[in-house]
Amino acid sequence: MSAPLNVVGRSVDRSDGIGHVTGRTLYTGDRTFPGMLHLRMVRSPVHHARLRGIDLSAAERVPGFVRALTAGDVPHNRYTILSLIGVEPEEEFVLAEDRVRFKGEAIAAVLAETEEAALEAVSKVRLDLEELPAVFDVEEALRPGAPVVTHWGSNTFMYEGHPCRRVRLGDVEAGFAQADHIVEGVYNTSPIEQAPIETTGCIAVPEANGRYTVYTNTQALYFSLDNTAIILQVPGNRLHFVGGTVGGGFGGKVDVIVEPIATLAAMRTNRPVRYVYSRSEEMQVSSTRSAWRIYFKDGVMNDGRIIARKVTSYADSGAYSRQTPYSLTKHAANVGGPYAIPNVSIDAYCVYTNRQPSSAMRGFGVTMGSFALEVQMDKIAEVVGLDPWTIRFLNAYRNGDLKPHRKPAEDATLIETMQAAAALVGHELPAELLAMTSAPRTDREGGR
Amino acid sequence: MNVRGTRVLDAPREVVFEAVCDPDTLLAVIPGCHSIEQVSATEYRGQISVRLPGVVGTYRTTVRLVDADPPERGVLDGEVVGPLGSITGRATFRLAEADGRTVVEYDGQAVVDGPLARLDGRFVEGLAGSLIGQGLANLNARLEGQHDAPKETAR
Amino acid sequence: MASTIVTFELGDREVEVMVRPLTTLQAVLRGQLGATATKEGCRQGGCGSCTVLVDGAPVLSCLLPVEDVAGRRVTTLETVTPSEGLHPIQQAFLDANAYQCGYCTPGMVMLAKALLDHDPDPGEETIAQALTGNVCRCTGYRPIIEAVGTAADALRDGDAGQPR
């Protein structure tokens, strides 16, 4: 007995369509509250400096100034988004303490009756800074004598005591020794700003019952709530986070960056507080997709089989790691590719520099690895004189093949997917490729 | 930010060095400068108005000669404070003799703070270079005794 | 910092606001008049999400002091939306799914309105050129350009302003 399908197979109107085309959809920043204060941030004007003092006296005299918040006002002044899943150490400061590590780092929050007054007060805060040498290149950051970015003394995130996330299968040097060709490549990508049209922001509102309602355009509502509770050292049930329509995110609104300080400001003033990034903050301060440098070295046989692959990757995490350690782990698991290679060695470094922190953006860790990997595959095809389809079919995972992280492939579908893709774009594949399947390799084909 | 440059002035370096240490001359040649006073043998304070596209403001300026080897070399510590923040730094200038003329070579580093720091570094450096260039051109004109042309502001 | 009173037409009604000097039209619409269809994407004139029409011409309300529009007619998405149903441009955007997050949509619709008021039969190239100042980060521009073309056809077919 089958029930009639109301949705599957039909075109369904989006529930938010009318709101969007009439402009009635309510976004976070469209809300106003009586008595609402405006929060603007005093930010580091330099890439790296010792912060010796903050002089608020002139700012305090600006008409409309209400109060400022500095590091000492924050109950637990550590912002470590991945601490929720056990990532250590706690390294980023909600408001800077004695050092700033990137241009734009938050130093002091200024609250005022109007946005203009807040901007004016921010302009009048004097910082006593001792500028320090800065580093912007991932490999330079790893050289001896490079400026040290983190407070614990290493410019790499540590994975179980190692400076990189490591993946090992077989013996990659032995593979290179047997190979007919060595194919090398280095791939660089730039940081990318997600650039949502609605900038990151929230409004924190004190309620009569002692709770705080936080209207936010975060993409990660419960991450935001939990981190805010940790930073403010309050039970989670005192916070009520209200999400809703997000005016574009693309990963750029995953970091929990505006809610804790806005909520703290609401607590300290007992007034609603609006903290919405300006466009330049969105571009210059909010996390970007990381810049990457990826080195490939592949040992390839004349028949196109890849028998050894060594990858060394560096992700530019910027001044703090945020979600990059996680991204690196995903990267290390994926950058070997959906290919069966018996000897693989992957070292993936999460590197600290004095750039603005990088974090989530659509497939982060994997996307840039795939770019490098697939260009490298084309390069291999060229070296051994095979077409790009053939090189991929030859090396594609099949059920039972061992992946670089030593798990056997199950439910492999790459071959079937490529066959379907070729058909869709009207590319005629040779009969031997069309005949292939993801079934386990026979003894004759040789296990991988 | 870093600013460096070179310019040839049509006067002997003793004259140039003296001019650089003379408040009246500085008032006349610094673009937008409308007051200057000598606080001590080595310190000046002045007011400079800057009118730029979209930006106006008057800046309190303090300059101290912290090291000098007349007429060859001087080191200046300076601070400029105004509505758009501050610029604090140190500059070295060298004067070299060349056929009765003087080659001025300057090199400075400064920390820019406040709203100014949020502009592209190119702007602040470009503007500083522009002001110094105009100032030296004005100085040259004055040293040649042709300083009656109307003083133009940076804009 | 004396406030001044500014009067202008918002759609077909006259509004009077008291503003501090140099307050933008965007801030007045959103903050004082509750007309939040006019969005705030950059306040630098770079994204087009705050586009409104002043005497029929598209302008960026984030760059326009409200004092400058005293006595003039301002058209926002609220004033374009009929009391019942949708304007043909809105209907075309809805039908073409010419939005995803929706944040750029009001600016796009306002620009489209200005364009079709000036040029009832624009080609695809003209539409694309007209929309260059309006940034969309989600849907891509293809469905938006299609929607404007569809709206032009609908308006030329004579059902302009008719609820659909």
Place this chain on the structure above:
Amino acid sequence: MTVRSYFLPPSLPEALALLETHGPELLVMAGGTVAMPLINEGISLPEVVMGLRRTGLDRIEQADGTLRIGATVTLTRLLEQRAVPLLAEAARNTGSWAVRNMATVGGNLFTPPPGGDVAVALLALDASVTLAGSRGERVVPMADFFTGFLATRLAADELLVGLSVPIPGGRTAFTKFGRKHANTPAVVTVAVHVAGDAGTVTDARIALGAVGPHPVRARRAERALVGTDLDADAIAAAAAAATDECEPFTDAIATDWYRRRMVGVIVARTLERLADGTAGAGR
């Protein structure tokens, strides 16, 4: 600074009087497309601001072979005028429709590089600017107007009130090369005016934008064209000279390295369009 006063003077004399009263603290803006973003971001914090929209400086008049353009004429109106197609072309390539409805010709002269595309065209047209102050008006040729980065001949007590553009006697072409096809800052902007006699170039003006502290004339490139019949060799020589004499900078749009290489390419392409008749015909 919270703005204390915003003036919208109804005439030039009243604008000049306000300038005299408030001196260098008065922020002057016309279309607001340069000043307002800085104010909105809290980078510019003026106390007193003067808008020029109501000063009546928005007339376009043509007489005696000269087009007179008021300082507050919008780029949309510049695009719509037919007397000098080069200016329409420059306006078309500046900003978006909404920006052009606000931005003014006068303001474009104060838009720092890589902005200021209309100024590049004005330079190639050998236009002059009229500056008005309490002591009266003076006229400064565009070629002398810029004195440095963000620096011009405008004195502290003056306003730019208009431009005089000789109707070009020769042929003109304009190319703005950016990272996108429209509404984009320039990698390089090139405007040329070439006058000839029986196929021989007698006078050439090449103006470059976004490759120096302000729009500049490429004088050596111009000399490379005079006396030639705009043949491939002459174009190559002019392109090489322009490549050599420009002073490009690095910003978010392009590196100085890339800008320098594009100068030669875009100068050559612009001149080729004049040579093969696809630009500037009948002008």
